[in-house]
Amino acid sequence: MVQSNHTEQHTLIALVEDKPGVLTRVASMFRRRGFNIASLAVGNSEQPGLSRMTFVVNGDDHTVSQVAKQLDKLIDVIEVSDITNKSTVTRELALIKVKTNQMTRGEIIQIVNLFRANIIDVGSESMVIEITGEEDKINALHNLLSSFGVIEMLRTGLVAMVRGQTNGLANGHSEQVNSSSNS
Amino acid sequence: MELTGAEIVCESLLKEGADVVFGLPGGAVLPLYGALSVYPAIRHILVRHEQAAAMAADGYSRATGKVGVCIATSGPGATNMVTGIAAAQMDSVAVVAITGQVPRPAIGSDAFQETDVTGVTLPITKHNMLVMDVKDVAQAIHDAFHIARTGRPGPVLVDIPRDVLLGDKTEFVWPSEPKLPGYKIPTVAPEAQVAAAADLINQAERPIIMSGHGVLISHAYGLMTDLAEKAQIPVITTLLGISAIPSSHELNLGMSGMHGMAYANLAIDEADLIIGLGMRFDDRVTGRISAFAPNAKFIHVDIDASEVDKNIKATVGMVGDLKAVLGQLLPKVEANVHIDWLQHINELKAQHPSHLVRESDELLPQYVLQRLTEVTQGRGIVVTGVGMHQMWAAQHCRFTEPNTFITSGGLGTMGFEVPAALGAQVGRPDVTVWSIAGDGGFQMTMCDIATAVEAHADVKFAILNNNSLGLVHQLQELFFDKEYIASQYTANPDFVKIAEAYGIRGIRVTRKDQVLDAVQQAMETAGPVIVDFMVKEDEGLYPFIPSGQSVKEMLEEPTLKEIT
Structure with missing residues (x-):
């Protein structure tokens, strides 16, 4: 393999057909080629029958370029774009269950408010906090809450969108999909 | 007219120009065979082992440039094809594999002969699909052929449950175009x-x-x-x-x-x-x-x-x-x-005349191939398995026409030669096909000699017989301190008698002076022939750049002299 040493985090988005097995195909390709997914988020797109995937991948430029090409080679994948160097908005949602008692509850609520996070469940010895934001913000809240004791955390993985009028894909694929051109 | 799923598969195969299929029936795929019986325009060649169906489809495709088609039943039938499918994937060969699956209600229940074949073949196909509705069958077959033959070709597997093949009938509508929005075929460069x-x-x-x-x-x-x-x-x-x-x-x-x-x-x-x-x-x-x-x-x-x-x-x-x-x-x-x-x-x-064969009184495998290629004058098709014989064929056989050397390269599949040669000959009945095998690989698939006999395939099966897994033996000699283990055969069968058992001609060659005559006789005999060349057993394969090394470490044949 062509190699270089400069590893960094890349964000890729892919438009894929919403068919059984698509996630398996994508995951299988990552596993068998030894690529490492830091996070993967999937959901419906603006177009019926198509889903959008956001990948966060760690690797040098060559590796990430291979990831994008191998993804694009999957028949069910319509388009792939590396948006790492584009102007984007990125968000992740996390649920964090933290230990509480009478002594700590007030301090935790203060922290939650500072982060503009939400408390969505309160028990006698724990509460569940919902936070949405960029990865760093979630990491920062998690670090602060760690000293109280984090019982459980669940993160959705990053979703990303390019700013401006494009849909983030080089070919702006929406018309092509509808006219089904593949000759 | 309303047709069953099985009939739609047959109609679709004809639309795609598939007039030959290689397969072996079983329970889940039997409805398709029922339909094949009323579609005589599709020639079915019955193999002895499903891996031969996949490899024959591969050989057929490489020899003709058309899509090779293989059929197997669910479970073991489908998994037996896996090696052949993987070989086609590694070597970019257009193959469509159609497998029967257990009926839809039984899927996921560990039913008899149930295997998740789309799961098993996911990493070794260009694409695969499980067709869950009879209305989707025609589009699936059309898409499968389109994907298999275009762009970088590769195998596509279509898995069809028994009740989709045999259940509700539907109108047969041949799709106007593939339905593959994510599939791109590059054409020109900027x-x-x-x-x-x-x-x-x-x-x-x-x-x-x-x-x-x-x-x-x-x-x-x-x-x-x-x-x-x-x-x-x-x-x-x-x-x-x-x-x-x-x-x-x-x-x-x-x-x-x-x-x-x-x-x-x-x-x-x-x-x-x-x-x-x-x-x-x-x-x-x-x-x-x-x-x-x-x-x-x-x-x-x-x-x-x-x-x-x-x-x-x-x-x-x-x-x-x-x-x-x-x-x-x-x-x-x-x-x-x-x-x-x-x-x-x-x-x-x-x-560094590595294209030459040294003088020797012994029966050198390189010499056999040199004579063989003289007789064929580089015409016809040569199919090989994997190992020393393959490399010697690549070095010493001569070719005049494109697509006349067929070998398992990427996957390196021993046993490929017998079924792939059969498939190539079925696709190109106008030429003689030589299957060049070692005694190791030949025994992996020689059961399909019977298929060649039944199909009247004019394949000449040459065995470069050194009573061993020669390349393994050489690797042990060079890199494992001559610790020879599991690389020599002590009880190979008599391949001439094997030929006779299949009702075909067998010829044994033990001396140099018999080679030319044996090759000529094989060529003059109609139908399959086995020629067992008892070659020098410890002949080394050269040149040899050991794995992970460079031309600086290249080993050349010690006795080949500089041409002056």
């Missing part, structure tokens, strides 16, 4: 890249073309040869690229790589430009990547974008169909002579 590539070629003093399987698949051999001749660029073929340019062509240096011609590897080492066409710089070609063609820039053309910059960083990488890209490139390339470079390569060839 002009700026073509111009940059032409500049590199025009400036190069020591260029080499490396011609791969893509040149054959894209029917670009004519343009590739035009390019070579116009700028007087020597051509090296990869293992799968052999036969793209006649063996006798003065610019053809033969195969390079681990067991390639010494002078071809030495020329690569000195080249200032490598033009990789439809090949993927695989590790058998390059050896240690960092030491491969250390003085060269690289032009790389492939239809698969993921191959460009994968193993070798290209100076100019172009994604496109080779025939189209060479059509763009050729007018921009200036005529050239490269007199010094070609003369230097001739000197390398004289100093």
